[in-house]
Amino acid sequence: MKRTKLAAMSDPTDRPEPTDAASPQAASLHAPVARLLRPLVRLFVARGITFPALTNLLRELYVNVAEYDFALACKEQTDSRVSLLTGIHRKEVRRLRGAGAPVSEVPGVVSRTSRIIARWIAAPEFTDGQGRPLPLPRLAEEAGPSFEALVAGVTRDVRPRAVLDEWLDRGLAVLDDQGRVVLLEGAYLPRGGGEPQFSCFSRNLHDHVAAAVENIMGEAPRFLERAVHYDGLSQTLAEQLEARACEIAMDALRQANAEAHAACIDDPGGTHRWNFGIYVFREETPPAITPPAPVATA
Structure with a gap:
């Protein structure tokens, strides 16, 4: 005789929320987001942040962002709406709401x-x-x-x-x-992978990403976010351009710092902050792999 296993009846609210197929807009982000996250994943693996730990952190951030950044004017934000926006179950949303985003202060x-x-x-x-x-x-x-x-x-x-x-x-x-x-240094460059270095890392990377996201989501680009990019260079030229770019960047940073310092003397103060950053990056790229030509078979 065949035995059948009957699933226990459960509260309908315990069932996972339905997940829709990715929209065209979401699908178009997959490749650039994967490239953006790759160096971060290298850091996570090197520093022992496992995938389950990252998942927990992302779940908290998703709920926090949906709760505060996507609230409707003059309308209370509900667990159901946060769940709809994030795809996270209502029970988890209820548990995580109000916990606050896990953001550390600058040491x-x-x-x-x-x-x-x-x-x-x-x-x-x-x-x-x-x-x-x-x-x-x-x-x-x-x-x-x-x-x-x-x-x-x-x-x-x-x-x-x-x-x-x-x-x-x-x-x-x-x-x-x-x-x-x-x-000895014209700017504070903490090293060693400790809290000071991670604080600068999170602030500068956050502000660069935040400016780029604002430019994508806004009606018109709001922040200057540009880069000069050349491919197919020799190692010698790439190193020369890197050194020259660092000289130009430091001159710009010194000038910006001097003008900001002078302007702050007469400023009454307020709640705004400003960050002006420059980055230089160089790497050896692997040669493009040409797929083999199809071979005709009899």
């Missing part, structure tokens, strides 16, 4: 160091005639700039000596033969 040491360096390479009293950061005496003197005055102009929560010890340890600055503090 205090990152913000403080960036502001001090930005002032050092922008303020006229701390730069020479060519706009280069001056070597600074450690302690304030009767006249002239000092490292102590530089730090005190940004924060009084940390002693200048503590900042100097941290910078010397991390290789951001050195002492010359006169005991003056010399900045």
Whole structure:
């Protein structure tokens, strides 16, 4: 006798939400999104972020974005609508709503160091005639700039000596033969894969992607987002162009920083932020694979 297995009756609300086939607009995004995510997936695998862990994070983000960014004016956002927008089951939506997006704040040491360096390479009293950061005496003197005055102009929560010890340890600055503090880098570039580096990584990559998405979703492009791109170059020329692009980029960043620093002096302050970033990338691309020609068979 054949046995039949009867499925237990369940609450209709427990059944998975129906999933529609991808729309033409969604399908057109598959290839560019895959290319966009590939370097991130390399980072995830290298750092031990597994696919299930990433899935949990994406589920939270989907619910949060649908709840807040796609709310209807003068109408309460419901679990059903969030579920419809995201394809996530209503029970999961109900559990995740209100949890907030998992966004980390910028570590205090990152913000403080960036502001001090930005002032050092922008303020006229701390730069020479060519706009280069001056070597600074450690302690304030009767006249002239000092490292102590530089730090005190940004924060009084940390002693200048503590900042100097941290910078010397991390290789951001050195002492010359006169005991003056010399900045080794024109911009704060944290390394080592720690929290400071990841904070800069998330901010800069987020802002670049956010600008590009805004340009796609808006009625007209709102942000400048351009690139100069050449293929089929020799390694020598590619390296030369990379070096020259870095020079041009740093000149632009220094000028933007100097003008922004000067403008902030008379600005009353508010709730807006601004980020001006430049990237340079070079890689060796594999040769295109030509599919074999079809062979006729008898």
